[in-house]
Amino acid sequence: MFLDAGGRAPLLPQARAAFLEAVDQGWADPRRLHAEGRRARVLLDGAREAIAAVVGARTAEVELAGSHVAALHAAVLAVARGRRRVGADVVVSGVERAAVLAAAEFVAARGDGARRTIGVDRAGRVDLAAFRAAVARPGVALAALQHANGEVGTLQPVDEAHEAARAAGVPLLVDAGASLGHVRVGAEWDLLAADAGDWGGPAGIGVLVTRSGVRRAPDWPEDDDRWFPGGVSVPAALAAAVALQVADTSRERDDAVRRRLVDRLRAAVPATVPDVDVVGDPDRRLPHVLTFSCLYVDGEALVTALDARGFAVGSGSACTSSALEPSHVLAAMGALTHGNVRIGLPPDVSADDVERFVAVLPEVVADVRGATGVQGL
């Protein structure tokens, strides 16, 4: 049972069909002028047009990247370069994706600026007053605030942050990598990034939408594909667009089903498993994400034990990452970082799936705790 649909969800069947069709029809290089190349170009532009329609942008404002990380890096680098005369400071929330934090650090250090990292509350929501104050200072090239946090599900006050950024004349990058296809993203952004793998499209397609009027410049060598040198796979782009249309069409129905199931998990997990820290905002959140941490439990052992029982879940614990660093999101929130389980319900999840997980979890946690003799601590 796959309960780790965050960042990399199972490919939707309609996306798979579109991909296979486009392998036949759009295999050629879309930069070439022959009929085959033009056919690939039509498919690629059609994919951008479909994505533009869902996010409420013009097709010319939509660019496709080889990954969500590449989209985020390019957004930060290009705006920092375009606005280098303004300054080199970048304002970010402390729970942005690692790609945003690293890119902000990179451009700030290079330009003799600073990355101004704004803290979050226990629910993971950015300190809006501090964010407003930081963007209003002189020398800010760019501000970044995610639409929602993909690890804990908490929605960010993007509307208010955008108002503050606009008042200061600073472009706001909104990372909707965990939101697009799941919740309404709205129009309060200057740059919008998203991830096709997260909404049931293929891996290997990131989206960057830049409102015309945002000052930016490539910070890399020239290429026919100016913003993402080399371009992207046309079949993957088409499948990504089809998956987004499908996800957007069924969004409200999927939201109702998954939101209720996450509510069920939020109530059942702390009621049946002792010493659990359930993380994130219970109401203003993504419909399908839930994270909790089990005291005295090794996250890797827990993920492995659940996998052995047939449940695929994610984790933000240090022992599950190659870097041996715990999730910076959990750390910024003051949440327990060990024994962490991250659930992302796929759109086709059933109530039975969730009930089976609820039934098995207490025993699995007790087994892992029993192996280290921590009962009664």
Place this chain on the structure above:
Amino acid sequence: MTDPLLVDARGLRCPAPVIRLARAAAAAEPGAELTVLATDPAAVHDVPAWARMRGHAVVASSGDDGVHAITVRLGGGSAG
């Protein structure tokens, strides 16, 4: 106030430092201060989170040469 008790969890990985601290806390009196030494970066976040869940208070936290020292004052009652 008693003298701080020392829990050496250097070289241990999460969740072992918190477990070792919790064992020491279970044997200590309410109001006692325990200091845990840890090299695992997760301990910096997990010791305060454990203290919050158990009703203890973090009274000091410092890091030097990759060794973190975190001092916790145990809450009252039976929350060991």
